Amino acid sequence: MTWRLFWRELHAGEFSLLIAALILAVTATTTLSFFTHTLSQAITQQANRLLAADAVVVSSRPLRDDWPKLAQQHHLQTSQTIEFATVAQQNDNFQLSSIKAVADNYPLRGTLSTQPKMPTRTPVQGTVWVEERLLNLLNTQLGQTITLGEAEFTIAATIAVDADMGGSFSAFSPKIIINIADVAKTNAIQQGSRVSYRFLVAGKSQAVSQFSQQAKDKLNDYERLRDIHSANKQLSKPIVNANSYLSLASIASVLLAGIAVALAAQRFSQRHFDSFALMRCLGYS
Incomplete structure (x- = not known):
């Protein structure tokens, strides 16, 4: 019974949308996190070249x-x-x-x-x-x-x-x-x-x-x-700003991914309120 319901919902639009939202959220968050880390390291390495050392x-x-x-x-x-x-x-x-x-x-x-x-x-x-x-x-x-x-x-x-x-x-x-x-x-x-x-x-x-x-x-x-943060304001301030923008982008991606998952889950749950209520009346839990 459970597997039949699962396969039926898998082919339904709302369930597919929920899965797609989850995959997109995880992919976007992971990719942006990796990109942010890589870019932050690149900025630091380039800044160190202006100091001739770390x-x-x-x-x-x-x-x-x-x-x-x-x-x-x-x-x-x-x-x-x-x-x-x-x-x-x-x-x-x-x-x-x-x-x-x-x-x-x-x-x-x-x-x-x-x-x-x-x-x-x-x-x-x-x-x-x-x-x-x-x-x-x-x-x-x-x-x-x-x-x-x-x-x-x-x-x-x-x-x-x-x-x-x-x-x-x-x-x-x-x-x-x-x-x-x-x-x-x-x-x-x-x-x-x-x-x-x-x-x-x-x-x-x-x-x-x-x-x-x-x-x-x-x-x-x-x-x-x-170091690059204490060398001078002309060098450290752009680095701090860049890291702040990258952190803000990461937070924004997590929020957007969460909203997408929440909307997909809401639509999926609304469609199944009646069927879930009926199943509970029949003794399913």
């Missing part, structure tokens, strides 16, 4: 040994940069510039590209990569030498794209990228110099999250932890 410890003093040890515990990739301002000189031309000294494996996320394209990821020792506007300001060109502090460097290329958008000085003065091994010979960092030491980490999201949680407990007054 997380960055920024310090106004030389980096402590605690950070490489902590990163090693979580099997994270690491790199370092040093940023400071100094005057670039070429003959009688002078220009205050933002110096970024980078390790050989910089950046951990994103790209650092130049014109012309160089065979190495970062400048070799004794050479620099500069913003194109610096060439005009110093009235110089590629292949010429400039003086930074007490050292001379050959201009090897101009910077086309730099992954790290969070520099302290780049917005106000032309950027020069040097090898981190060349910092000492410039003798440009003196007592009272404003210097930003950065420790970059990248890896699996769970490992980075654990590193960040432990790092927050180890920070001194002169240190801070930066």
